[in-house]
Amino acid sequence: MTFVITRPCCNDASCVSVCPVNCIHPTPEEPEFATAEMLYIDPETCIDCGACVDACPVDAIFPDDELAEQDEPYLRLNADYYRDHDVEAGVPQLVRAPKLPDDEVHVAVVGAGPAAFYAAEELIRHPSVRVDVFDRLPTPYGLVRAGVAPDHAKTKRVERTFASAARKKNFRYYLGVEVGRDISHDELVDRYHAVLYASGASADKRLGIDGESLPGSVAATDFVAWYNGHPDHADDVYDLSADRAVVIGNGNVALDVAQILLTDPDELAATDVAAHALEALRASSIREVVVLGRRSIADGAYTNSEFLSMGLIDGVDVVIDEADLRLSPRLAKQVADDSVDSTIGSKIRLAREYAENGEGGNRRRVVFRYLTAPTAILGEERVSGVRVVRNVFDSASDRVVPSGESVEIDAGLVIRSIGYRGIAVEGLPFDDDTGVVPNEAGRVLGDDGAPVPGHYVAGWLKRGASGGIGTNRFCGQETAGALVDDVIAGVLPTPGSSREEVPELLAARGVHVVDxxxxxxxxxxxxxxxxxxxxxxxxxxxxxxxxxxxxxxxxxxx
Structure with missing residues (x-):
């Protein structure tokens, strides 16, 4: 028997550190860890000890003889990874926490999502560090609460790790407090040795095409927040009366959106989907979702796990035209030689299996179209469709270029899912081009390129809107490590006032803090x-x- 990692994998590598035979990869010591879709167990090396099962925060690991039928494909995904990866690489390193001075260190963390919690968790390992977490919403957990799809219940179990950190005596909540409105950046700087921003990236990227602002053209960032019950979007209204929707984008969020639109509402009712969204989805007429990708199947930004799950939606056909599965000449040769990267190879294999299976006669379907780029969103008063151009491979460079062949797809709803973008924070430098705060290992850098003492960032605001829960774990830990190093080096500024003044200051302003x-x-x-x-x-x-x-x-x- 061996153990198998399945869909809910959060990549936080808790399992890696407890494995006695180094059979789980990639490890944080391997370069590809930062971009890995998930972690994989080598069936040849696993000794069936079960330590990883106990360590997994999202219950994603199972014995191979206890897999549910829908999880059986993960046996092959795990094994395929080791066709071109070595279990000898990346031996996890045990790192001892450095000893800090006995004097208290006060840290304000702005944001309460995964990166914020992982940074806070690392900091409160030191008894002398006091962490206060501020968030403008009365609820914590950020995108785990408001971004993870309702049907990913196991993924949301990472909240248990966050809740454990929040129970520590040197952790304190200031929820429902908006930094910049209820308390200023300068007021935090004056009361804490360090201020760490992990407030995420909440803006949507734009396509820059005609018709993008028509009613019925919506950002996935807003749509996801709506069905997840984010207070900023509780009153949003979406017209779901057409029979077709188009999702522009090829990441996990695009697939989540398609899945929510097509899943039987009776199944969604057993999740934590927002009540207003469930009511709207029950009345929905959408029976087809077309997912557009500008590049080839090999470039799909969604994980194999999410791609696999699309074929498990009850009553939904996955439709892919064989003609849409063209590869670049270089990649086609690698596939023919069986030298293609295993993760990409699995993505191609899954797509070809969908294409071979064809339609199964279900009333609802998701259609994946690759090498297809939107050039305009059509409509007069509201969205009526999308004009797209077919892309081809340039033989000299392997890059995709427009072919000039244009078609129109009728649709009553267009959801743009091309990524999140950071928003400038008062008091911090900001790079508009990259959407991040300039930093080095989480230390905020000033205009002169030198670290600004006591100023730190983590998460998407630090590195851009990419990576999931596991990436945020190591991002937050890296920033926390830099902060601890600065404590030891004695470079943090001394607060002019006390953090104990914060409750009185907020009360005087009529702010009702949620603790x-x-x-x-x-x-x-x-x-x-x-x-x-x-x-x-x-x-x-x-x-x-x-x-x-x-x-x-x-x-x-x-």
């Missing part, structure tokens, strides 16, 4: 409401409603 007890009350209320309807939780989707639930923990504050 750990308040969040626990919200969590409890949502879970109780969920149990009544057979779902994990029913999210409260307004700021007022969240604050009302939080007040039950402190009745005297109402």
């Amino acid at each position: 750990a007890d308040g969040w626990a009350a919200i969590d409890r209320a949502e879970r109780e409401a969920g149990r009544a309807i057979g779902s994990p939780r029913r999210k409260i989707v307004t700021i007022a409603g969240l604050r009302e639930a939080a007040v039950s923990a402190h009745p005297s504050d109402s």
Whole structure:
């Protein structure tokens, strides 16, 4: 028997550190870890000890003889990885936490998503460090709560790791507090030795084509927030009366959106999907979702795990035209020689299997179209379709170029899923071209290229909007490590005021802070409401409603 890693894999590498035979790769010591789709267990090396199962925070690892039928393809995905990867590489290194001075170090963390929590978790390992986490929403967990698809319930179990960190005595919540409005950057700098921003990348990228602003053309960032119950989007309304939607993009978010539009609402009802979204999806007329990719199947930015899951949606056909599976001459030769990278090879194999299977006669279908780029979104008063151009490979460079062949696809909804982008933060330098704060290992760099003492970033604001939960773990830990090194080096500034002034300062401004007890009350209320309807939780989707639930923990504050 061997163990197998399946779809919920979060890449946080908790399993790697406990494996006694180094059979899980890539490890954080290997260069490709930062871009890996998931982690893989070598079936030839695994000794069936089960240590990885206990360590996995999202319950993604199973014995091969206990796999559910839909998870059986992961046996091959795990084995295929080791066709061109070596289990001898990247032996995990045990790193001891450095000893800090006994004097207290006060750190403000702005943001409460994965990168923020992983940085905070690393910092509070040191008893002398006090971490206060600020977030403008009354709820923590960032994109784990508001970005991970509702049907990815196991992936959301990483929240248990975050909750464990939040229970430490040297951790404190300031939820429902917006830095820049309720308290300024300068006021934090004056009260903390260090301020670490991990506030994410919430803006959407633009296509820059005609018709992009028509009603019915929407950003995936907004649509995802809507069906996940983000308070900023609870009142959004989407017209789902057409029978076809087009999703522009080839990443995991694009596939999540397609899956939500096509999944039977009765199945979604058993998830934590927002009630308003579920009601709209029950009334939806959409029966086909076309997913457009500008480049070839080999360049799909979604993971094999997510691509595989599209074929498991009950009542939905996955349709791919063989003609859309053209490869560049270079890659076609690698496939023929069986020398193609195993991850890319698996992606091509899965696509070819979908194409060979053809349509199964289901009422709903998802159509993947590769080498197809949008040139205009069509419509007068609202979206009526998309004009696309077929791309071909330039024989000299292997790059895709427009062929000049143009077609139109009728659609009543177009969802642009081409990525997130960071937003400038008051008090920090910002690179508009890259959408990140200039930094070195998380240390914010000033205009002169030197670190700004006491200023740090982590997550998407640090490196750009790419990578998932596991990437954010090591990103947050790297920043925390830089901060700890600066403590030891004695380069952090001394606060002019005390962090203990913050509650009084916020109260004087009429800010109702949601603390750990308040969040626990919200969590409890949502879970109780969920149990009544057979779902994990029913999210409260307004700021007022969240604050009302939080007040039950402190009745005297109402």
